[in-house]
Amino acid sequence: MAFDTLESLKGINREAVIDLLYRMADDELIIGHRNSEWTGHGPILEEDIAFSSMAQDEMGHARAYYELLHQLGEAEPDALAFSRKPRQFRCCSLVYLPKGDWAFSLMRQFLYDSAESVRLAALSDGSLTPLAQLALKLRGEEKYHLMHGRGLVLRLGSATDESRRRMQGALDLAYPHALGLFEPMEADEPLAQAGICPREGELRAQWESAAAPTLSAAGLAVPDNAPPVHGGRVGRHSSALTELLAGMQLVYNIDPSANW
Amino acid sequence: MNMTARLLASIEPPPSTDAGRAAAVWRALENVTDPEIPVLSVVDLGIIGGVNVTEARVTVEVTPTFVGCPALDVIRENIRTAVAAALVLRNDEVTVKTVFDPPWTSDRISETGRRKLTAFGLAPPGERHDPYGAATCATNSDLALVLCPHCGGSQTDLESIFGPTLCRSIHYCRDCLQSFEHFKPV
Numbered sequence: 001m002a003f004d005t006l007e008s009l010k011g012i013n014r015e016a017v018i019d020l021l022y023r024m025a026d027d028e029l030i031i032g033h034r035n036s037e038w039t040g041h042g043p044i045l046e047e048d049i050a051f052s053s054m055a056q057d058e059m060g061h062a063r064a065y066y067e068l069l070h071q072l073g074e075a076e077p078d079a080l081a082f083s084r085k086p087r088q089f090r091c092c093s094l095v096y097l098p099k100g101d102w103a104f105s106l107m108r109q110f111l112y113d114s115a116e117s118v119r120l121a122a123l124s125d126g127s128l129t130p131l132a133q134l135a136l137k138l139r140g141e142e143k144y145h146l147m148h149g150r151g152l153v154l155r156l157g158s159a160t161d162e163s164r165r166r167m168q169g170a171l172d173l174a175y176p177h178a179l180g181l182f183e184p185m186e187a188d189e190p191l192a193q194a195g196i197c198p199r200e201g202e203l204r205a206q207w208e209s210a211a212a213p214t215l216s217a218a219g220l221a222v223p224d225n226a227p228p229v230h231g232g233r234v235g236r237h238s239s240a241l242t243e244l245l246a247g248m249q250l251v252y253n254i255d256p257s258a259n260w
Numbered sequence: 261m262n263m264t265a266r267l268l269a270s271i272e273p274p275p276s277t278d279a280g281r282a283a284a285v286w287r288a289l290e291n292v293t294d295p296e297i298p299v300l301s302v303v304d305l306g307i308i309g310g311v312n313v314t315e316a317r318v319t320v321e322v323t324p325t326f327v328g329c330p331a332l333d334v335i336r337e338n339i340r341t342a343v344a345a346a347l348v349l350r351n352d353e354v355t356v357k358t359v360f361d362p363p364w365t366s367d368r369i370s371e372t373g374r375r376k377l378t379a380f381g382l383a384p385p386g387e388r389h390d391p392y393g394a395a396t397c398a399t400n401s402d403l404a405l406v407l408c409p410h411c412g413g414s415q416t417d418l419e420s421i422f423g424p425t426l427c428r429s430i431h432y433c434r435d436c437l438q439s440f441e442h443f444k445p446v
Contacts (some may be wrong), residue, residue: 029442046420060328133360143393
């Protein structure tokens with residue numbers, strides 16, 4: 001089965017793709033916004049630039065996904081980003097946790113990027129051509145995020161007692177939320193059967209084996225049997241997202257019809 | 261018809277065949293530059309996916325360098341204006357469409373483009389050894405072995421994977437002791 005265009009998606013497949021795109025777009029937008037909070041506040045200039053650049057990338061990727069959603073009949077990209085209420089967002093909790101110290105933001109970004117690279121690799125081999133093409137393009141950009149994350153996780157895991165302590169603390173805090181990236185969904189079956197995207201459980205297993213070698217080479221211990229934090233994918237969020245959106249959407253909502 | 265279009269029309273009438281009109285579009289695109297790298301035209305950069313000319317309509321396909329590139333909207337608008345002027349059309353008769361097929365990679369930058377980048381002081385992208393980030397790439401293989409655009413030296417170190425625009429990394433040359441920027445292979 002192959003879907004050359006978005007228009008060729010019908011019924012349950014169409015609904016499932018819309019659901020998947022919202023999850024991916026919202027994750028990108030929100031982690032991008034969180035990363036932008038380091039602009040002007042990075043611990044060193046290079047990291048200020050790195051997090052600002054990654055923020056710009058992720059927001060651009062969110063816009064590309066929102067464009068696909070718009071082609072599927074959803075609202076305009078700006079309206080999707082700035083007009084929806086917290087419960088309408090489908091991001092996981094990992095992306096909206098407050099930025100914390102730099103170790104936490106770095107670890108979160110590493111876990112997120114390794115998960116994204118697994119998902120994009122699968123999507124670029126998938127049967128929905130417009131999404132496969134976009135995923136292939138994004139993989140080429142995301143590799144630099146992963147290089148950045150891997151390099152620093154490896155160095156900081158074994159640099160000083162303080163850096164190791166902070167990185168392990170960041171991993172312990174972030175890991176259960178990272179598992180929430182792969183919350184099982186009703187859309188899993190139709191997406192897998194149509195060859196568009198593998199089931200979340202399968203992606204999770206691939207991600208765990210992809211991230212483990214770096215973490216273990218850095219001397220960091222993955223928490224045992226961490227219970228995944230679920231709920232984000234169905235719109236159940238903590239106040240952290242509400243507060244983030246209140247700030248991010250403030251200016252747009254003063255005058256939604258303004259021409260920027 | 262805008263002023264520029266009128267002026268151009270008075271000098272040279274637009275070609276009447278579709279092939280002639282397509283050639284005129286490509287010539288116009290040679291003069292549209294990337295605002296973040298003003299020495300490169302959109303043709304040098306390889307972001308034109310295709311040109312489709314019909315009776316009273318032109319479609320230009322643009323395949324973005326970086327999906328989040330903030331210059332993209334400006335580039336699209338500049339393409340629309342330049343193409344409309346070249347064919348004496350209204351701006352709304354020119355469609356600029358974003359496509360990901362063909363996907364842009366840095367291999368699409370022309371030889372001329374690479375020479376212009378070096379002269380501009382920006383090291384051109386090298387070969388893509390690791391296009392999608394294999395499991396063992398913490399060594400940044402695509403960002404090692406970058407030649408200094410100032411002195412041609414090969415004793416260079418990666419300083420930062422990220423730079424002043426999404427497409428650039430920052431390096432240091434131990435031969436001429438200067439830092440320089442590099443267009444990342446993607």
